[in-house]
Amino acid sequence: MSAIRSVLRVFTAALAALTMAPAAVLANQYWVGNGGLPPCTHATLQQAIDAAQFNSGDDVIHLVGAGPFTGPFSILGGGIQIVGGVASCGSTTSTGYATVRAPSGKRPLTILMGETGLVTLRRLKITTQLGTFSGDGGGIWFAGAGDSSQLDLNDSQVFNNGALSDGGGIFVSNGVVRLLGGSLVYANTAKNGGGIAGDNGSYIWIDNGAVTANTALFDGGGIYMPGAALIMGFYGLSSSSAAVANNVAGGDGGGIYAGAPWANSSVESASQGTVSAITGNQARRGGGLFLEGGSLRLDRVDVNLNSASEQGGGAFVASGGRLTSNTGFQLPPPVVDGYPRFVTNKAAAGSGLYIDGLGSSASLHSGSFRDHQGGPGGAALAAMSGGASLWLIGVTVSGNQVPELFALEGANMLLEHVSIAGNNLNRLVRWDGAGIGIQVTASSFSETEPFFSGLGATQTLPRFSCVVSHFASMLQGMPPGTDLSQVFVGDPRFVNPAAGNLHAFGTSFAVDRCSQTGGFYDSDAEARGFDDPYRVNPAGQTYDAGADEIVSIFWDDLEAGNAVRWSFTAAGVAGGNNVQVTPAARLGPPSSQFGLQVNLVNPSVQAPVATYVAAGPNRGFSNETTLKGSFFIDPQGVTMSTAAGANSFQMIAFNDGVGAGTKTRMLFHLSRANASGWFINVWHWNDNTGGFQFSGGSFFACADASCGVVANWRNNRIDFEWKAGNPGHLTMWRTRYLNGVPDASGTIQMVSVDLPGMQ
Numbered sequence: 001m002s003a004i005r006s007v008l009r010v011f012t013a014a015l016a017a018l019t020m021a022p023a024a025v026l027a028n029q030y031w032v033g034n035g036g037l038p039p040c041t042h043a044t045l046q047q048a049i050d051a052a053q054f055n056s057g058d059d060v061i062h063l064v065g066a067g068p069f070t071g072p073f074s075i076l077g078g079g080i081q082i083v084g085g086v087a088s089c090g091s092t093t094s095t096g097y098a099t100v101r102a103p104s105g106k107r108p109l110t111i112l113m114g115e116t117g118l119v120t121l122r123r124l125k126i127t128t129q130l131g132t133f134s135g136d137g138g139g140i141w142f143a144g145a146g147d148s149s150q151l152d153l154n155d156s157q158v159f160n161n162g163a164l165s166d167g168g169g170i171f172v173s174n175g176v177v178r179l180l181g182g183s184l185v186y187a188n189t190a191k192n193g194g195g196i197a198g199d200n201g202s203y204i205w206i207d208n209g210a211v212t213a214n215t216a217l218f219d220g221g222g223i224y225m226p227g228a229a230l231i232m233g234f235y236g237l238s239s240s241s242a243a244v245a246n247n248v249a250g251g252d253g254g255g256i257y258a259g260a261p262w263a264n265s266s267v268e269s270a271s272q273g274t275v276s277a278i279t280g281n282q283a284r285r286g287g288g289l290f291l292e293g294g295s296l297r298l299d300r301v302d303v304n305l306n307s308a309s310e311q312g313g314g315a316f317v318a319s320g321g322r323l324t325s326n327t328g329f330q331l332p333p334p335v336v337d338g339y340p341r342f343v344t345n346k347a348a349a350g351s352g353l354y355i356d357g358l359g360s361s362a363s364l365h366s367g368s369f370r371d372h373q374g375g376p377g378g379a380a381l382a383a384m385s386g387g388a389s390l391w392l393i394g395v396t397v398s399g400n401q402v403p404e405l406f407a408l409e410g411a412n413m414l415l416e417h418v419s420i421a422g423n424n425l426n427r428l429v430r431w432d433g434a435g436i437g438i439q440v441t442a443s444s445f446s447e448t449e450p451f452f453s454g455l456g457a458t459q460t461l462p463r464f465s466c467v468v469s470h471f472a473s474m475l476q477g478m479p480p481g482t483d484l485s486q487v488f489v490g491d492p493r494f495v496n497p498a499a500g501n502l503h504a505f506g507t508s509f510a511v512d513r514c515s516q517t518g519g520f521y522d523s524d525a526e527a528r529g530f531d532d533p534y535r536v537n538p539a540g541q542t543y544d545a546g547a548d549e550i551v552s553i554f555w556d557d558l559e560a561g562n563a564v565r566w567s568f569t570a571a572g573v574a575g576g577n578n579v580q581v582t583p584a585a586r587l588g589p590p591s592s593q594f595g596l597q598v599n600l601v602n603p604s605v606q607a608p609v610a611t612y613v614a615a616g617p618n619r620g621f622s623n624e625t626t627l628k629g630s631f632f633i634d635p636q637g638v639t640m641s642t643a644a645g646a647n648s649f650q651m652i653a654f655n656d657g658v659g660a661g662t663k664t665r666m667l668f669h670l671s672r673a674n675a676s677g678w679f680i681n682v683w684h685w686n687d688n689t690g691g692f693q694f695s696g697g698s699f700f701a702c703a704d705a706s707c708g709v710v711a712n713w714r715n716n717r718i719d720f721e722w723k724a725g726n727p728g729h730l731t732m733w734r735t736r737y738l739n740g741v742p743d744a745s746g747t748i749q750m751v752s753v754d755l756p757g758m759q
Contacts, residue, residue, distance in 0.1 A: 028052065031089040033064030040089035045069045045100070053077050058118070062086045063098040072102045074110040078117015078149065084124045094123045104131025109140045113175060116148040124156045132162035136197065137171030138188060144175020147203055155181035163190040166224060167197030168214060174200040179209030186212045192257070193220045194247060198228025205231040210243040219290070220257030221247030221281060229263035230256065233276045233300065246280040252316065253290030254281030254306060261320060263294035267301045275339070276301040284309050286316030287345060295322040298340035306345045311383070312354035313345030319357030326365040338368035338396060338523065345372060350383035351402060355411070361389040366523055368395060370500045374402030380430065384411030387435070394523050394547045396502040398422040404430045412436035416517060419546040421446035422497030426453065428474070433458035442514045444492035444546030446470035450477045466514035468492050468545040488513065492546060506552025510545035512537035522549035
């Protein structure tokens with residue numbers, strides 16, 4: 001009642017002030033401290049609030065020192081910023097934090113905003129020091145007039161508060177509460193929503209901050225949203241991070257409980273350089289998140305290390321809930337590299353994902369499931385029941401040790417452009433044969449286990465269309481009458497399933513195997529349907545089976561992240577007439593079928609020509625872009641001008657985009673610097689403003705007699721790997737030929753250089 005009386009007192013004072021107050025003064029500043037003696041303006045925080053809230057503009061209240069400033073306190077309206085930890089009266093620079101508290105049974109801060117407005121709390125610690133409030137909002141209670149009413153916590157903390165109802169740390173109703181500047185809501189307790197609870201059309205926005213180590217007796221250990229939407233992460237803040245971590249719920253939703261039928265929530269990246277996280281949470285159902293109504297979109301987020309004692313270690317989707325990722329078909333997905341990532345979650349059923357009930361669905365158009373451990377007789381990776389639906393499109397599944405990947409009881413499932421390899425299973429799918437059924441299309445598998453085992457009579461037959469299976473054993477146990485004419489046995493040649501890398505080499509059996517499907521972009525955000533120029537395939541069959549649309553630009557190697565193919569790939573002379581690019585089908589394992597062979601042609605004293613063959617990322621450089629590969633340069637005894645600087649070529653360039661403003665980020669440059677032979681120089685730029693150069697020396701020939709006949713040094717190999725944000729490496733080799741045959745003992749490492757991380 002005291003909190004209500006406080007609000008009524010402020011409201012009454014406001015009505016009186018409106019009838020007699022002079023014209024409002026904008027952006028007044030107040031200082032609380034020193035007993036209110038000058039140069040401070042007020043002795044208590046409430047006095048400063050009462051003075052500030054009747055002025056227009058964003059008035060600023062400075063709290064001098066660390067406090068504590070003991071309430072409870074109440075704010076009516078917006079336009080107020082409270083800044084803690086200034087050193088002295090008159091100072092506007094915060095050098096620390098100020099504690100705002102209330103005794104047990106009281107709430108530190110109550111905010112009622114009946115109109116558009118903003119209240120900002122900066123460098124404050126809001127706490128009752130393990131006290132408990134009898135209603136909602138143990139630390140902060142905030143009610144607004146819609147999404148134009150906002151409470152910002154900037155570099156602030158809400159901790160050690162309790163509520164006997166909802167929202168141990170914060171309760172928000174019909175407004176927006178936002179965490180930014182690394183704000184934390186932690187170590188709070190409540191009936192529901194240990195950290196934050198939202199209702200009545202409110203929004204909870206974790207821009208740059210975390211909700212962590214909170215506890216709910218029932219639902220929503222971290223966040224409880226029966227009538228609210230969640231926005232987690234915000235593009236454009238380079239140092240941002242958002243997390244819901246290490247929270248506990250006795251019921252549903254250890255990290256997040258979402259139940260608003262109208263809500264369209266999202267969890268994405270806080271910036272292109274960071275990843276949001278739902279991690280380390282625990283509950284009875286839905287260790288990471290529980291979704292009962294509305295939709296929740298997961299984009300650039302890790303859902304990992306969560307656990308449920310019953311179902312849904314990573315996520316539980318109940319009736320009416322829709323879990324999605326990258327739902328746009330026509331536009332490129334905003335993220336690549338396997339997001340959202342479900343990793344190492346645990347549960348008694350559905351260790352990664354559990355979907356139950358009519359109208360419940362998970363539709364993931366990108367992402368990965370890795371490293372879940374079910375143990376003997378343990379949980380399937382994903383379980384569905386009661387009319388639920390699962391659609392996985394462009395998803396990879398690897399490194400899981402579970403009885404089966406998918407368990408269906410009266411549910412249906414679509415796998416499209418899915419890659420599955422490196423799992424330890426009894427079977428891929430357990431199915432009761434009921435429901436609409438199972439459809440698998442344009443997908444690749446490298447599993448020795450059967451797709452089904454012990455499958456009884458089915459209500460409908462499974463459907464397979466353009467499926468590549470490394471092992472024929474996967475086809476054992478199929479229901480009689482299943483059409484397997486579109487299942488092809490061949491090696492998809494995944495790069496490293498043990499490490500979760502289900503990109504495929506260019507010699508994959510999955511290349512150009514399928515006709516057009518519903519997925520327009522692959523796991524690297526590359527457009528599907530690339531027709532490999534070195535693969536003979538029927539017209540229309542240009543789509544690769546699996547999550548990866550393979551656009552190899554180097555000899556028998558992984559495609560370079562999301563780089564597009566070479567600007568010139570056909571046999572012949574590229575651009576000018578000094579460099580010839582042709583397919584290379586040699587110098588590799590027997591499975592190698594093609595590569596990029598660059599030959600120098602045309603002798604004489606021809607003047608230099610700026611000739612290059614370019615490749616660049618499809619969507620600009622980002623953290624997912626890896627420049628990686630091997631290629632060969634074969635001068636074949638070319639005799640050209642020995643003059644320094646003559647016959648100088650920009651040979652292979654990687655660009656950061658296409659069109660105006662494009663910058664070259666890596667460049668291989670050949671030159672005939674002197675009579676001793678050819679040199680190779682490599683430039684790389686960490687950003688668009690500069691870089692450095694190093695030389696591989698006399699790479700194609702040397703004057704030393706031990707080199708043998710110059711013309712016998714052929715097919716010089718260059719290996720490199722350079723990834724944004726990480727160190728890279730570049731190695732150059734040359735291979736000696738004897739009588740036209742490669743000499744295995746004649747391969748010499750010429751240059752080995754570490755490259756700083758790409759920006």
